Amino acid sequence: MDIxxxxxxxxxxxxxxxxxxxxxxxxxxxxxxENEALKEQLDQLTVIKEDE
Known part of the structure; x- marks a missing residue:
């Protein structure tokens, strides 16, 4: 093989x-x-949990 x-x-x-x-x-x-979408879902679930 040459150069x-x-x-x-x-x-x-x-x-x-x-x-x-x-x-x-x-x-x-x-x-x-996908990570950002999951973070948003988690934030929404956290808000729902706090409201209960």
Whole structure:
């Protein structure tokens, strides 16, 4: 494998890693949104419990 082929392989791997990072960032944003929704539900349940 010459240097050009090695660079191509490394560039391809870098591209794959960047794609994987993008996917993970989307999952993180989704989990944060779900977490916020759950916090709001918990807050509502806490208010209902306090009113009883």
């Amino acid at each position: 050009t082929e090695l660079i191509d392989v490394l560039n391809s791997r870098i591209h794959s890693i960047k794609w994987e990072i993008d996917v993970l960032n989307i999952k993180i944003r989704t989990l944060k949104a």
